[in-house]
Amino acid sequence: MTVDGQRRGFFWDVQAGRVAPPPAAVTLGWELIAVDPEQGTIEVGFTAGEQFLNPAGVVQGGFLAAMLDDTLGPALVATLPEGQFAPTLDLHVQFLRPARPGRLVGRGRIVQRGREVCFLAGELIDPDGRPVAVATATARIMTMPPNRS
Amino acid sequence: MTVDGQRRGFFWDVQAGRVAPPPAAVTLGWELIAVDPEQGTIEVGFTAGEQFLNPAGVVQGGFLAAMLDDTLGPALVATLPEGQFAPTLDLHVQFLRPARPGRLVGRGRIVQRGREVCFLAGELIDPDGRPVAVATATARIMTMPPNRS
Numbered sequence: 001m002t003v004d005g006q007r008r009g010f011f012w013d014v015q016a017g018r019v020a021p022p023p024a025a026v027t028l029g030w031e032l033i034a035v036d037p038e039q040g041t042i043e044v045g046f047t048a049g050e051q052f053l054n055p056a057g058v059v060q061g062g063f064l065a066a067m068l069d070d071t072l073g074p075a076l077v078a079t080l081p082e083g084q085f086a087p088t089l090d091l092h093v094q095f096l097r098p099a100r101p102g103r104l105v106g107r108g109r110i111v112q113r114g115r116e117v118c119f120l121a122g123e124l125i126d127p128d129g130r131p132v133a134v135a136t137a138t139a140r141i142m143t144m145p146p147n148r149s
Numbered sequence: 150m151t152v153d154g155q156r157r158g159f160f161w162d163v164q165a166g167r168v169a170p171p172p173a174a175v176t177l178g179w180e181l182i183a184v185d186p187e188q189g190t191i192e193v194g195f196t197a198g199e200q201f202l203n204p205a206g207v208v209q210g211g212f213l214a215a216m217l218d219d220t221l222g223p224a225l226v227a228t229l230p231e232g233q234f235a236p237t238l239d240l241h242v243q244f245l246r247p248a249r250p251g252r253l254v255g256r257g258r259i260v261q262r263g264r265e266v267c268f269l270a271g272e273l274i275d276p277d278g279r280p281v282a283v284a285t286a287t288a289r290i291m292t293m294p295p296n297r298s
Contacts (some may be wrong), residue, residue: 010204024209027200051176055159057270060173061237062218066211088210 004006010085011035012077028067033105035078040110042075046049046124048101051059058098061133064124068135071106072120079110086118086139099124099132116141152181159234160184160227177216182254184227189259191224195273197250205246213273214242217284220255221269225288228259235267235288242250248273248281265290 002016013019015032027106036042069091072140076086108122128146152164162168164181165269176198185191193216203213225235257271269286 018203021201022204024211024212025198028211040231051172055163055171056170056234056236060171060218061240062177062211062215063173065214065218065240065242066209069209069211069214075242085205087205089212089213089246090241091245092239093214095237096238098236100271
């Protein structure tokens with residue numbers, strides 16, 4: 001997708017290449033497919049590598065949780081101005097079916113946005129279009145302390 | 150700790166070196182500290198590497214969730230005989246404080262064990278002894294289909 005290079009804030013600075021992407025996102029193969037900050041929605045691609053597999057040869061649930069955290073969080077972070085961030089307070093994941101290694105797509109949305117507390121939801125979809133896991137999360141919008149330099 | 154090399158089942162086969170550890174566990178720096186299958190408890194060390202960090206320079210919550218999944222699950226799997234496994238159905242994590250990269254310790258326990266459905270709980274502790282995240286999970290005991298070879 002084409003990214004609005006003028007828009008500021010951490011999410012947009014990463015997309016425009018002004019800031020390096022977070023290591024956790026690189027580890028998960030995070031790749032923006034679509035984002036709509038007005039609607040509060042996002043679609044993200046991930047790559048589940050062999051290093052995420054459990055004894056059954058499918059992706060360990062915790063790594064699916066990591067992908068969902070990195071879908072729901074950015075749905076909110078994409079709406080924040082410079083100097084704000086939004087740590088996840090709580091994450092609940094239900095594992096619907098096994099996920100094979102390869103590409104997965106996360107879809108996230110803001111369910112309700114308060115001044116400080118936000119409720120988020122989303123799902124992770126396999127290449128056949130089936131949901132492998134669904135999640136809800138609570139996040140808190142915070143303002144970075146002023147730079148004391 | 151000394152592992153009972155005679156005991157069978159996937160968990161014990163890995164500990165005794167008869168089976169390779171799962172890739173997800175290797176990625177998380179999983180290391181057994183203590184396990185008591187009679188009590189249904191386990192203690193596991195993890196290494197949170199730089200590749201798990203979020204934009205704030207602390208461990209992305211999803212990777213803490215992955216560590217908790219790989220603490221609570223093994224608390225149950227250590228009690229299972231050969232031919233049984235226990236996928237996680239659902240995982241709920243609360244993030245209490247930021248976790249810096251380095252060593253974290255997971256403590257997991259079986260809260261209630263049914264014939265099939267088991268309730269698990271645990272926490273992740275930082276080097277100062279403070280809990281960084283707590284979790285509950287539901288798992289289902291399943292029996293592997295017989296080998297048709």
